Amino acid sequence: MKIISVINLKGGVAKTTTAVSLAELLAEGDRRRKRKGSRVLLFDNDKQGNTSRMFGVYNGEREAEACRIIKTGRITGNIRDTKEENLDIVPCNYFMELAELEIKADKEHAQHDRYKSALHEVSGQYDYCIIDNPPDLGMNVINAMVATHEIIIPVRLDAYSLDGLEELVEQINQIRALNPKARIGGVLITDFEKSDTSEAAERWLRTKSGCHVFQCKIRHSKKAKDATFYRQTPTHYSVRSGAAQDYKAFTEEYVQKFGHLAAEERR
Template sequence: MGEIISIINQKGGCGKTTTAVNLSAALSLLDRRVLVVDMDPQGNATTGFGVNKSELDSTIYTVLSRKASLRDVILPAELEDLYLAPSNISLSGAEIELSSEIGYHAILKEAMKDIMDEFDYIFIDAPPSLGILTLNALVASDSVIIPIQAEYYALEGMADLLRTINLVEERLQSPCPIKGILITLYDSRTRLARDVQREVERFFGERENIFRTRIPRNVRLAEAPSHGKPCITYDPESTGTGAYMKLAAEILDME
């Protein structure tokens, strides 16, 4: 059975989607079969894999609306053993529609049951909010990765996110431990980045794993989505690619 991991932070611009796209691609190159579930109505992970959002007939919204199975909407990505359950703006209406459904918090979890054994890792790119879509992502997940950018106010809203995770664990009896804290947009040349790293270490202490790998601020990582490719295929020699390959190896060491 594969491990389901939500990549989550309600703050935008923290490298959440970049991590979903590039970590999944890195793991597929390391002989793991990987699925990315795009749960963000912005559909940036979908675009990041070169899929035209406007031409999609079936998306993760179709699955959550119970009009299709998850298997029906999965698309192959460019890399072998890498797959995508895409999203587009249609998902934006799901928050209101699902709120009246019985067991609305577990619709994604139910949908995943049929395909869990077919993948080694399933990454959920959660939306930058703490609403019903994020709740579905957390309930479906075995663990979470929290990307935190090495910039001012990096930990803003973190208490709310941790509180939401705790509520899911306590009230819905759905354990969702933090697999790791990932520092992104890191520039070792700046004092700010080093200060943020110390702040993150102080905030989480020894309670949570902080990945050794830090994702650098990198032009190639920023350019790759506009070409519809993970950085790993856009520029295999870039420092961004190297960082995500190291992170993938770190994930595998935790198996």
């Protein structure tokens, strides 16, 4: 099972939309390209629970499954089904704050590898695990990074996001001491609107950032924003929208470049 973390320390860069779109499209497959659907586990690691809400499994009244996993290091009994074929989910909610406090107080057991141990239990059941992370570096994100094989960084082309990218890469390199296998798969440009400024920022990102940047860009789309109000992915809400088509192209680019490694990561 290949474990992919979608992360950026800045909010509003389409982390959740990227995570759920990638998970959904990997699970669906692509008949035109003769790519079969993969078995995908979508792991909501953000206490806001937007990924969980999108698939109708959010419950704010009790401790969510992701919270139990980080406390116990066990995943059995903490995976929920979705209505999508080949796609299961681990929900999250605001109880994650209490779970993090609890494990920080646990001085007898390792705090950073709970997700790694848990996901190892189901490594033969899925081809991919996509982790949607919050815009911070709490204990739950550190656990995700320690378990991760590959990191995808969604970025908007503004100064704040580009500054945050440098800081994130630095933090990732520090975490690599705990997980040398973690690598940055690439930066994904989101909410792209063509202008002289955005094109200059893109050139800098591709030539000066030191990170691989995916060729596909996710165009700015009102439909993508509207989709969030209906708790749907762009491809479900409006498959013909620019954002939906771009996420399809991005998924295929990802599979072409990295997808063949999924079998290797299952070993």
